[in-house]
Amino acid sequence: MSRLAKLMMALLRELADENAYRRHLDAHGRAHSAAEWRRFSEERLRAKYARAKCC
Amino acid sequence: MKLLGHLLWAAVAGAAAFCLGAIALNRGEHINSIWLVLAAACSYATGYRFYSRFIAARVMALDDRRATPAERLRNGHDFEPTNKWILFGHHFAAIAGPGPLVGPVLAAQFGYLPGTLWIIIGAVLGGAVQDFVILFASMRRDGKSLGQMAREEIGKVGGLVALLTVLMIMIILLAVIALVVVNALKGSPWGTFTIAATMPIAIFMGLYLRYWRPSKVLECSVIGFALVMAAIFAGRSVAQSAGLAPVFTLSAISLAIAIIIYGFLASALPVWLLLAPRDYLSTFVKLGVVLMLGVGILFVRPELQLPAFTRFVDGTGPIFAGKIFPFCFITIACGAISGFHSLISSGTTPKMITKESHARPVGYGSMLLESFVAIMAMIAACVLQPGVYFAVNSPGGIVGAAPAAAVATISSWGFPVTVSDMTNLARDVGEHSLFARTGGAPSLALGMAHIFARTGGGRAVIGFWYHFAIMFEALFILTIIDAGTRVGRFMLQDLLGHISKPLGRTSWMPGVIATSALVVAAWGYFLIQGVRDPLGGINSLWPLFGISNQLLAAIALCVATTILLKMHGARYLWITCTPLAWLVTVTFTAAWQKIFSPLPALGFLAQADKLAASATANTAVTQALIFNARLDAVVCGVFLVLVATILLDSVRVWIGILRGTREARVCEAPFVLSQLRAEEL
Numbered sequence: 188m189s190r191l192a193k194l195m196m197a198l199l200r201e202l203a204d205e206n207a208y209r210r211h212l213d214a215h216g217r218a219h220s221a222a223e224w225r226r227f228s229e230e231r232l233r234a235k236y237a238r239a240k241c242c
Numbered sequence: 243m244k245l246l247g248h249l250l251w252a253a254v255a256g257a258a259a260f261c262l263g264a265i266a267l268n269r270g271e272h273i274n275s276i277w278l279v280l281a282a283a284c285s286y287a288t289g290y291r292f293y294s295r296f297i298a299a300r301v302m303a304l305d306d307r308r309a310t311p312a313e314r315l316r317n318g319h320d321f322e323p324t325n326k327w328i329l330f331g332h333h334f335a336a337i338a339g340p341g342p343l344v345g346p347v348l349a350a351q352f353g354y355l356p357g358t359l360w361i362i363i364g365a366v367l368g369g370a371v372q373d374f375v376i377l378f379a380s381m382r383r384d385g386k387s388l389g390q391m392a393r394e395e396i397g398k399v400g401g402l403v404a405l406l407t408v409l410m411i412m413i414i415l416l417a418v419i420a421l422v423v424v425n426a427l428k429g430s431p432w433g434t435f436t437i438a439a440t441m442p443i444a445i446f447m448g449l450y451l452r453y454w455r456p457s458k459v460l461e462c463s464v465i466g467f468a469l470v471m472a473a474i475f476a477g478r479s480v481a482q483s484a485g486l487a488p489v490f491t492l493s494a495i496s497l498a499i500a501i502i503i504y505g506f507l508a509s510a511l512p513v514w515l516l517l518a519p520r521d522y523l524s525t526f527v528k529l530g531v532v533l534m535l536g537v538g539i540l541f542v543r544p545e546l547q548l549p550a551f552t553r554f555v556d557g558t559g560p561i562f563a564g565k566i567f568p569f570c571f572i573t574i575a576c577g578a579i580s581g582f583h584s585l586i587s588s589g590t591t592p593k594m595i596t597k598e599s600h601a602r603p604v605g606y607g608s609m610l611l612e613s614f615v616a617i618m619a620m621i622a623a624c625v626l627q628p629g630v631y632f633a634v635n636s637p638g639g640i641v642g643a644a645p646a647a648a649v650a651t652i653s654s655w656g657f658p659v660t661v662s663d664m665t666n667l668a669r670d671v672g673e674h675s676l677f678a679r680t681g682g683a684p685s686l687a688l689g690m691a692h693i694f695a696r697t698g699g700g701r702a703v704i705g706f707w708y709h710f711a712i713m714f715e716a717l718f719i720l721t722i723i724d725a726g727t728r729v730g731r732f733m734l735q736d737l738l739g740h741i742s743k744p745l746g747r748t749s750w751m752p753g754v755i756a757t758s759a760l761v762v763a764a765w766g767y768f769l770i771q772g773v774r775d776p777l778g779g780i781n782s783l784w785p786l787f788g789i790s791n792q793l794l795a796a797i798a799l800c801v802a803t804t805i806l807l808k809m810h811g812a813r814y815l816w817i818t819c820t821p822l823a824w825l826v827t828v829t830f831t832a833a834w835q836k837i838f839s840p841l842p843a844l845g846f847l848a849q850a851d852k853l854a855a856s857a858t859a860n861t862a863v864t865q866a867l868i869f870n871a872r873l874d875a876v877v878c879g880v881f882l883v884l885v886a887t888i889l890l891d892s893v894r895v896w897i898g899i900l901r902g903t904r905e906a907r908v909c910e911a912p913f914v915l916s917q918l919r920a921e922e923l
Contacts, residue, residue, distance in 0.1 A: 198331040201324070202525050203459035214318025224456035232513045234320070237732055238589050239408065240725045241582045242341040242415050242575075242791065 204231055251291060258284035262362070265550070266355060272545045275621040278354070279539065282362050282617045286610040289366035294374060294606040301806065301814045302378050304598040309916040311384045312594050321385070323596035323918060326603060332594070334608040335525050336586045337373070338532070340419055340683075340719050341576025341791075342616040347623040347682035347689075348784060349573040350631065351559040353551040354624045356570045358617065364571070364578025365613030368821035370606040372795060373583045375802040375818060377605035380588035381595055382910040388588045388798060394909050395804045396888075396895050403888045404797050405733070408585070410880070411790040412730045413761070416505070417768030418783040419719045424497045424773060425681035425780075426712050431490035432481040432672045434497070436709055437716045438490070439473035440520065441504075447519035459522055466523045470717075474709050481672055491674075494773045501723065502766040508724035509731055509758045517724050524718035531690075531714045535618050538693040546624040548631060553655060560636035561680065562781045563843040568832040571824075572788035577616020579821060581794025583609065584801075596918065622689030623682075629659025630667065630676075634685045637778025638678045648677055670701055671708035680778035687711035730761035771870045774863075777843065782874050789833050789878065793885050796825045800892040807899050808906045826889060833882045837875045846875035 200206045211227045212219060261281035265273060298304045315321040324332070349357035380386055386394070389408075393401030427433045447466045455461060480486045492500065508516055557565035562573065576582070587605060595601055623631060632641075632652045641651040645661045652659050668676045671691065676684060691707035732748065734757045739746015745753045772779025799822040806814050839845030842852040850871035858864045898904025 194325075194327055197325065198328050199460055199526070201328050201332055202335055202529075203463065203522055205457065205459055207319070207322075208457050210318045210322055219457060221453070221456040225452060228451075228514060228518070231319075232518050236513050236517060236725050236728050239412060239582070239585055239729045240339065240722045241337045241586050242339045242419070242580065242722070242787075 204228070207231060251288070254284050254291075255288045258288050262359070265358065268550060270549075272547060274543055274545050275539055275625070276543045278358055278546075278617055278621055281358075282614055285362045285366060286614065289370070290607060290610060293366065294370065294602050297371065297374065297606075297817060298599070298602045301810065301817060302375075302598075302601075304378070304601060306597045306599050307916055308598055309914040309918075310381060310595045310598060311592065311911070312596055313916060313918055314911075314914055315384065315593075320590065320593045322594055324594040326596065326600045329591065329594050329596075329600065330604050330608055331529075333586065333591045333604050334611055335529060336590070337576075337580075337583050337608060337612055338528060338615060339576065339582075339722060340422065340715060341580060341582075342612055343619045343686055343715065344419075344422060344682040345574040345784075345788075346577055346616045346620040347686045348561055348635070348780065349570050350548055350620060350623040351552060351554050351561045351635070352566055352570055353549050353555070354546050354620060355550040356555070356566050357574055357620055360570055360574055361577045361613055361616045361620065364574075364821075365609055365616075368795075368824070369577075369579035369583070369613065370609035371817060371821060372579060372581075372798050372802065373587045373609045374601065374605035375805070376584045376798050377587040377592055377595075377601050378598075379802065379805050380592035381598065381601055384911050385593040386588065388584050388801065391588065391805075392797065392801050392888075395801055395808070396892055399891045400797070400800070400888055403884050403891075404794075407581075407790065407794050407797060407884055409730065409733050410877070410884075411582070411787070411794055412726050412733075413764045414768065414783065414787045414790050414877070416723055416726045416730075416765035417772060418780075418787045420498070420501050420505075420723055420765065420769045421772040421779050421783060422681035422683045423501065423716050423719050424494050424769070425679050425778075426683040426687070426716060427492070427497055428494040428679075429491055429674055430481075430712075431487040432477040432705075432709055433712045433716070434490040434492055435480040435486075436470075436473050436477045436713050437720070439476070440470060440523075440713070440717055440720075441516065443469045443473065444516050444520035444523065447523065448515040451519060452514055462519065463522050463526055466519065467527065470523070470527075470713065471710075474706065474713055477709055478672055478705065495770070498766075498769050498773045501720075502762055502769065504720070505723050505727045505766070506758055506762045509727035509762070510754055513728075517721065517728070520717065521721045521725070524721045527714055528718050531711075532615055532618075535622070535690060535693065536614075538690075538697055539618055539621055542693050542696045544621070544625040544693060544696070546621065547627050548624040549628070552628070557841075557844070560632060560640040561778075562784060563841065564785070564832070564835060568828040568835070569785065571828045572785050572792060572832045574616065575788050575791040575795075577613050577619070579792070579795050579825065581791050581796070581798055583612075584794065584798035597916075619686060622686055622693060625689050625692055626685060627659065627663075628657040629653065630663065630688070631685055632657055633659050633664055634676050634679050634688065635682070636678065637680050637776070637781070639776030639778065641678075643678070645675070645677055670704050672705040673708075678778070680780045682780075683712065683715045687715065727758065727761050727765070730764075731757045734761060771873075774866070775870070776867075781843070782846070782871075785832060785836055786874060786877060786881075789829055789836070789881050792825050792829045793881050796822060796829060796885055797888050799825065800888055804892060804895055804899075805908070807896055808908045811906075812900060826885065829885055830882065833878045833885075836878050837882075846871045846878065850875070 312323040389404040641648040690711040694707040695704040803818040842849045
């Protein structure tokens with residue numbers, strides 16, 4: 188049950204781009220800050236919304 | 243143990259056959275929805291266990307020793323090895339749109355059986371195969387897109403056709419889903435207020451995420467959801483307020499104009515402000531509601547009120563004209579086979595797969611789940627009394643604009659319904675009227691509300707659940723509208739950039755405004771056309787959307803067939819050629835009938851001729867309707883030409899490969915041994 192809950196939380200974090208942000212911080216060796224989040228989310232959202240959403 | 247396994251799977255396959263037989267052979271009695279659930283679940287389990295395993299092992303030869311693009315090209319952004327079940331949810335959230343919800347509701351006009359069988363069989367043998375093969379192909383090609391693969395595997399013509407098709411589908415898709423929202427919200431102050439409230443809520447979320455609590459997306463989404471729920475509760479008071487209700491009571495044409503203006507503004511605004519926060523919210527709401535509906539159906543186990551077949555199998559249906567073949571297979575695309583999925587399967591997902599074997603649950607399995615969503619939508623539509631279902635979904639131009647005329651027509655079809663039935667139902671859900679709400683969303687919302695209310699609360703809460711369902715549908719449709727307009731704008735800028743360099747720059751504001759306006763004008767034109775159509779708009783626009791979507795599936799299957807041919811020769815061609823042949827037959831027949839059928843309700847040209855011969859032929863309104871019918875015929879004709887082009891080009895390539903006059907080189911990335919450690923898998 189707790190594994191399922193962990194998996195669900197991980198899925199929600201993936202859908203919320205929170206996992207991607209953590210990976211971004213790890214990959215660039217940076218710490219979280221408002222400016223860093225803005226930099227990440229602008230890049231992420233630009234790529235995300237250049238693709239068609241499914242019908 | 244092995245024998246026990248064989249016995250178990252034989253039992254599951256037997257149960258699938260038994261349940262399918264039970265729903266197919268039952269006549270004259272209401273059946274319980276659980277039969278549909280069991281038939282679907284057992285068929286999916288059998289298809290997944292045997293068919294997808296056969297494709298994975300024999301055809302694709304999935305190899306977990308081979309490093310995937312997520313490992314080889316890992317960059318912490320797009321390319322990232324991801325847990326199988328997280329990727330499954332991610333992929334499912336990406337492919338699940340309004341299509342599997344609306345299509346089955348519309349196709350229920352034939353009865354529950356044709357649509358249900360198509361959803362189950364189409365998904366197991368067609369849709370899931372397409373998604374799986376394209377995902378596999380993209381994964382073996384460093385995550386290349388469908389267009390890139392079409393160009394490489396078939397040729398430049400295939401790539402260009404794929405690009406043109408996507409652009410045309412986008413325009414028709416945006417128009418038709420905007421029409422669904424318009425028809426759900428017209429004359430509904432409660433619904434309109436709730437949806438209007440989601441915009442300031444989304445902007446608040448955008449500001450919250452950017453300035454107050456950066457990166458706290460889940461926290462922000464919980465707050466956003468609480469505010470949306472508060473808006474639904476407040477909507478009832480707004481609808482009952484003498485001062486506020488008229489402000490939010492909009493006609494169809496006013497709503498269409500509002501959505502067009504919204505689409506233009508939203509596509510030009512920064513994504514973080516409106517689009518992204520609402521997208522997060524709508525994704526979570528979508529997954530939650532799908533889960534709730536599944537649990538609700540299992541808990542309530544409602545009886546289906548619609549028969550297995552209705553009289554409209556003869557093609558005289560009020561919601562859309564045309565016989566079961568081909569129109570059932572055009573109307574339900576996303577729940578059975580959807581070309582749009584091939585864009586997702588060759589988009590983000592192949593870049594996140596950790597091991598090759600994960601492509602099977604993610605590609606094949608996600609589509610089966612999407613198909614199950616379509617089955618739930620079919621159940622939600624069929625739990626309504628048939629008279630109510632047709633009164634909600636039939637346009638005034640067919641059954642009569644006045645309530646008395648509409649119920650008389652519908653009752654004369656053998657589906658009794660009275661004006662007081664409809665008035666009471668409308669009062670229960672807090673609406674003025676539920677007549678002629680074409681588009682599928684209101685009847686789906688009614689069915690969902692019916693199921694949710696039976697889990698607790700009864701009639702007292704049916705109004706809340708109805709508006710909750712409308713909010714859920716409108717929320718993610720509007721997200722698709724502004725994201726789609728933005729994507730259409732990028733495509734157009736890409737194209738126009740060859741003529742004028744500044745127009746191609748996404749940072750040049752005049753170019754952004756001009757191309758946004760062009761894209762919005764294109765889908766806005768079809769939306770207004772749908773709103774003004776006396777036959778309800780859905781009759782012409784939904785088949786156009788279905789044809790275009792299936793056309794994209796045909797392109798994806800052409801690419802998949804070419805790849806299988808290069809890998810194995812003709813041995814496994816039947817896997818993709820069978821659904822391809824079916825889709826081509828369906829698409830050609832449907833497009834041909836939509837253009838050339840002599841029946842005015844079905845054929846665009848016959849409809850234009852009938853209008854031209856009418857007494858009001860010279861009025862501006864009729865002239866516009868004549869032009870629209872001819873324009874639709876041209877659009878349909880373009881789709882036919884596109885199908886023929888890609889098909890002929892593919893057949894030319896296949897013949898060349900089979901004769902040995904063309905190189906059968908597989909364009910896969912070279913084998914690299916995976917270095918991922920067990921804990922990373």
